[in-house]
Amino acid sequence: MSDARRIARYTLLDEVASRREDHDVVLWRGFDEVLARDVSIRLLPQDDPRASRAIAAAQASALVEDRRLLRVLDIFEVPATTDSVATIAIVSEWATGVTLEEMMRAQSWEPLPLERAMSIVDDVARAIAAGAETAVSHRRLRPSSVIVTDAHEVRVRGLGVDAALWGQLDPTLSPEAADIDGLGSLLYFLLAGVWPGSGSLPAVGLPRAPRAGGHVLPPSRISANVPSPVDDCIARSVQDAERARSVLMVNNAPAFVSMLSLSRDYLTGPGESAGIAFSGADGVGTVGRVVAVIGGLAGVAIVALLGWALFTGGEGPWRPNPEAAIAATILTATATPITETQVGIEQVIPVTSVTSFDPYADDNDNGKVDGRKGRENEADVARVIDGDTASAWTTSNYGTSDADGKGGMGLILDLGAAHSVNSVSIDFDGVGAEAEVRVSDKIYRDPGTWNLLASAPAGGRSIELRAPRAKVGRYVLLWFPVLPKSPTSPDSFSVGVSGVEVRG
Template structure:
């Protein structure tokens, strides 16, 4: 008798804390991809809730959230009882818990911690908008991929299978976000499950029944972050004069304000000349490193290590070639832009009463001017009476790199007043700006900005989203964004 599971070839069994379900890494022969498979017997008290919860979570379409590919009821066979199966995508990456352990629990830089938690919090906020909660978010549920993405796994289903961290799932997710900040900023884990999952995990210090504030562990934590952690976590005393965070959206807003105040994400350029000089210097270094590498290779081939004849040499000296090669790999290069497309998802060009989505366009004929290398040309939006584009919530540009790339930074030059901007990177052109995984953001005001991330993001498409249009210099009573040039940098 055939089974819906016949298409999957089991690779290895994965561990869960209490062996309460079958948990496999498997290969989907139909879709040619690796997956994660969870199996629970239908007579298990959790089976019905797992089935319904997984189906609700499967509708979430955000790159940062590990996707549920299928939920099925598997009939009984002679060898096994009837079961509920949940199939997730397999994500190659290192958990935040393992990453911290590999660093010997040394804290991250403040900006790195903010970047990671911002990605997690924004993804959870989108899920909460669909009434889906994680419920058991731990550092082991946050994956850092090789290409710099932050991914969240176990959405909703881990809480069903392993038990929720708190009976109030919203409160549980807020508490976990504060806990992730605490862990990364101090190198001490406030999650009891971490201490079980990884031997040697240093625990957060306690004073009686409460955790010690993060600032008691690391003195240079910005006070604003210390307060946010205290407002988020259940086991921390609420700072005086504050209230506890009530929603994930409130956490996202508070963290965004702190991030803007600290201002490390958008590095301001001093002048166009300085930027050009830096680019020439980068290219020169790359050329010199390449020449050095060729010289070393020539010496190895024709002279031999340390000047010896090749036949008499019994060992090679790797140190000479290693330094130039690593220098070349570390240099950031300009990623060629293939196409620029205007992005107006909340417009209604055909006046059918529906948003245009990813097909929406705004001043499309001018879009390529933003990537033509000529600072005298520009793409501009329409002029609006309100900063939010008359209620649309913004406009943007999508840059096509032609193939997936590792994106590190975006240089942006405005022709007019600098606008607030959010940069996202993805492999697909999502219809909603909020669906694009964040690379960096910058506040309004500067004509030249460089948006950088401590971890590169992988994707073919780069979105520049302008949610608040500045007043036009030529028409002060109207709002418009004018972009002169966009240059995208990545790993060579």
């Protein structure tokens, strides 16, 4: 090997990557001749305006000690030669394995089992928390930042340095908030197979999470096996997640670690394996899985009740609160998991017939609700299941978004027999509407009596509503409590549906 491929005590072996939009920064796999080990060597021209920031970030990162980090080992200047300009070399530990992006891409973005996903993110969060102890933030966490080694260890690269070179993923956030958003986004990505991350610098080449009303949908609406406590973790960490106003956001990495640990203990019991087991040699198959489903409200309650104590207890930005642990013990001691078995891959459930649902109709136009099973443009309801998205059922035009005081409008899908329903996809005609999907064995006049499967705010023309666990029933109610502006009459409100698909 020529001297041109050797700098200081390091030999350059393979050029690993250079960013297509940034040819000045090049990553090499190198070899440390003194310690006889592979290293990562990042080269940056000395006159690059980012050089001083990168050096400062690398120096700060080198002081963080955690086995999960690919630590900075050396920083030095490489003099110019006749063939190259003077550069800065940042040397870090090397790891052989696959990034989370490569792992998920190889399995066609199939979600990971719950415990595996939570375990990986827990390791990442603990690495980020180690940096937080010395005020060093990553600020650019994404699936390519995390490597699962050949020995199945989780390693995080680019602490501080990546953001110094290419910017924080969401520059509107504080460094701590950017890391929390990154951690929550990684958990979402591993459990749903899509990336929810916010910011002006989105991850390139990743499938994006669906949105409704400007927010990413909870992962349970994308993957049916995500329990409610995980939805709550996402709501408290991902900036673009939908959440109630009362939900407290996690404010630093140590608090995220505690939140995730409480959720894992609640779902599995301390020291136990997760309640979701996937068959297949690679551990990520979806056929023949057994899903341990935790009661949704109880799951939300544990984090909600512990939230204030956990995130604000004690002095300083974070300190574990022993009362939170006591509360966790009390709540989990009385929780009874409900187990259901799912066999086979999710399939489309045929809809045998559709009926319009106008439960608060004034059928005789006397100004009073008649209490009958009202109908709304009943002659057109078959268009919802005719397979032609160019045809649609639409409501009448109303003067207010609550259908002139009725409180909503809907459709009832008859499945012919009781089925286990996991999700429903809706194609709207014109504009999307706020939607609820409810399931029952009987047709009730009051929509609130039906079992709620999932809900979504007004958003795109096509949405999928998915729940953490299936609901069983013959009838599926699509209920639209708030009508959007009519696309044909700007001063009116209406909703139209051109297609629907039920899966279970």
